[in-house]
Amino acid sequence: MPERVKRKPDLPALPARPALPQARMDASRLVEAFLRGRNERTINAYRRDLDDFAAFLQEPDRDAAARRLFAGTGGEANTLVLSYRDHLVERKLSPATVNRRLAAVRSMVKLARVLGLVAWSIEIPGLKAQTYRDTAGPGREAYLSILEMLYASEDPLSVRNRVLMRLLHDLGLRRGEVASLRLEDVEMDQKRVWVRRKGKAQRVWKTLPDPVLEALRDWIGVRGPKAGTLLRNTKGGDLTEDGIYKIVTRLGERVGVKTRPHGFRHTAITEVAEAEGLLTAQAFGDHSDPRTTMRYIDASVDKAGRAAKAISPVVMKKGQKPMASEEEKPDGQG
Numbered sequence: 001m002p003e004r005v006k007r008k009p010d011l012p013a014l015p016a017r018p019a020l021p022q023a024r025m026d027a028s029r030l031v032e033a034f035l036r037g038r039n040e041r042t043i044n045a046y047r048r049d050l051d052d053f054a055a056f057l058q059e060p061d062r063d064a065a066a067r068r069l070f071a072g073t074g075g076e077a078n079t080l081v082l083s084y085r086d087h088l089v090e091r092k093l094s095p096a097t098v099n100r101r102l103a104a105v106r107s108m109v110k111l112a113r114v115l116g117l118v119a120w121s122i123e124i125p126g127l128k129a130q131t132y133r134d135t136a137g138p139g140r141e142a143y144l145s146i147l148e149m150l151y152a153s154e155d156p157l158s159v160r161n162r163v164l165m166r167l168l169h170d171l172g173l174r175r176g177e178v179a180s181l182r183l184e185d186v187e188m189d190q191k192r193v194w195v196r197r198k199g200k201a202q203r204v205w206k207t208l209p210d211p212v213l214e215a216l217r218d219w220i221g222v223r224g225p226k227a228g229t230l231l232r233n234t235k236g237g238d239l240t241e242d243g244i245y246k247i248v249t250r251l252g253e254r255v256g257v258k259t260r261p262h263g264f265r266h267t268a269i270t271e272v273a274e275a276e277g278l279l280t281a282q283a284f285g286d287h288s289d290p291r292t293t294m295r296y297i298d299a300s301v302d303k304a305g306r307a308a309k310a311i312s313p314v315v316m317k318k319g320q321k322p323m324a325s326e327e328e329k330p331d332g333q334g
Helices: 027-035 040-057 062-071 074-090 095-114 140-151 156-169 175-179 210-223 241-254 261-276 278-285 290-301 303-311
Strands: 192-196 203-207
Touching: 027 040, 027 062, 027 095, 040 062, 040 074, 040 095, 062 074, 062 095, 074 095, 140 156, 140 241, 140 261, 156 175, 156 210, 156 241, 156 261, 175 241, 175 261, 241 261
Parallel strands: none
Antiparallel strands: 192 203
């Protein structure tokens, strides 16, 4: 009797194989992919940096600049970026700005290499960053002088600028964080505002002191309740980071102080460091590294100055007896 052959059960039909992505993408699609998924402020910063690179190459836009960069060899690309770095230095831009613009180009090339568009990378290093020494900022007197000037008028610009200055100083925000604030980020009943912190995807909330809350209430009354960017320019558009910079420098000039937006953040952190110490100042300034905050504390108490006084010898005139400095005198002798 023939052996019975077992029949295999019918298998379900396999799903259609998904279409595989293109092995390579063109430069314009890569630039789009490079910008996708980042927060709005980061996207705008990268766009400005890549547009500047395109202008250096005399290309019409950043896509054309990317195509030109990727069309050559690794050596040719690095030569272009080296020339770009020299160009930025000749424009007397700060090391931080030069390094940020180089980082934008370098990051875009890194993505191109990961996706197989190029087989090389940008090896041109940035500039050695210079530590900003004036961590004290313009000082509290300058801040109070600007506030006094702004509170002397009730015109719309003064009302808006009160909020701007209080956000920069009283909350210690960076100008990019101020520019990204929207009306819906402000919760008046909860006395807090949600801030898009630098380099972080998630928002954090900051408590609004009563003076800041009052300034916001006055400004919203002028601005109106329509959703959108919190601070507006004179034409009704968004107040940009560049706009904030110009406003703050002009306000400083009006009270005889040379300053910039970040200076008032420095002033605030220095004040907190003096009053509350390292940990509170670190939390207030949203510093991930306590060494950053320590620069404010060192500046506020001038440890280096005290040390210099302690070791500085008193030079004797002819015929005088040697005498100790104030720091060297025994207790009870001055």
